[in-house]
Amino acid sequence: MSKPKTRPACPLIAPSLLKCDFGNLESEIARLEDANARTLHWDVMDGHFVPNLSYGAMVIERLRERTELLFDAHLMITDPARWVDDYLRAGCDWVTIHIEACPDPLPVFRKIRDAGKMAGIALNPETPVKSLQACVGECDLVLVMSVHPGFGGQKFIASSTDKIKEVRELFGSDTLISVDGGIGPKTISQVSAAGAEVFVAGSSIFDQPCYESAIREMEELAAGARI
Numbered sequence: 232m233s234k235p236k237t238r239p240a241c242p243l244i245a246p247s248l249l250k251c252d253f254g255n256l257e258s259e260i261a262r263l264e265d266a267n268a269r270t271l272h273w274d275v276m277d278g279h280f281v282p283n284l285s286y287g288a289m290v291i292e293r294l295r296e297r298t299e300l301l302f303d304a305h306l307m308i309t310d311p312a313r314w315v316d317d318y319l320r321a322g323c324d325w326v327t328i329h330i331e332a333c334p335d336p337l338p339v340f341r342k343i344r345d346a347g348k349m350a351g352i353a354l355n356p357e358t359p360v361k362s363l364q365a366c367v368g369e370c371d372l373v374l375v376m377s378v379h380p381g382f383g384g385q386k387f388i389a390s391s392t393d394k395i396k397e398v399r400e401l402f403g404s405d406t407l408i409s410v411d412g413g414i415g416p417k418t419i420s421q422v423s424a425a426g427a428e429v430f431v432a433g434s435s436i437f438d439q440p441c442y443e444s445a446i447r448e449m450e451e452l453a454a455g456a457r458i
């Protein structure tokens with residue numbers, strides 16, 4: 232059911248399932264499909280790399296059977312090289328690992344790309360963009376964390392906007408830039424103008440009564456601010 236490696240139409244709003252109702256995952260996904268979502272962002276947390284636990288490949292694999300939406304997996308885990316095969320087998324289309332958890336990510340990128348999937352690298356707010364130098368041309372996506380990873384509902388860190396510009400300068404136009412944390416109608420325009428194309432959003436969708444209008448509003452704001 233997994234899709235081949237393709238660049239999506241942007242702007243792309245990626246609902247962060249960390250903020251959904253875990254007791255009703257299947258119906259939450261159906262609601263997102265009805266709301267015209269095109270992707271699901273899976274926040275995988277191991278209670279070690281980040282101070283929170285969420286879900287893993289077994290849960291994702293079972294939900295892969297229930298939807299054809301693009302699966303964007305964000306591995307906030309220690310030693311992602313050890314676990315990446317599980318997420319590929321589970322049917323993830325994009326697999327993003329953290330530079331802080333994997334100082335030599337190139338072999339992991341190769342494994343993801345060889346499986347026909349998109350390889351991403353994420354960086355935490357305190358990690359400098361220059362730490363990604365070796366990743367240029369080797370991965371498909373850079374995910375800029377605009378909050379400290381671990382929990383939804385945090386305040387957007389303002390310096391993330393300049394960081395996105397720096398990532399765009401370093402990686403050029405071929406690499407997708409995703410931004411994650413505190414994204415909503417008040418922050419999406421500035422990160423879109425800075426060069427972000429994929430917008431991970433938890434609270435600003437799941438805390439709203441209508442997912443469709445929440446997604447549409449952010450898509451329109453991001454498109455209007457695009458560089």
Ligand SMILES: O=C(CO)[C@H](O)[C@H](O)COP(=O)(O)O
Nearest residue numbers: 247380381383384413433434
């Ligand atoms: O990765 C994350 C936290 O580590 C979440 O994706 C992110 O925080 C989304 O939630 P919100 O939009 O509420 O900030």
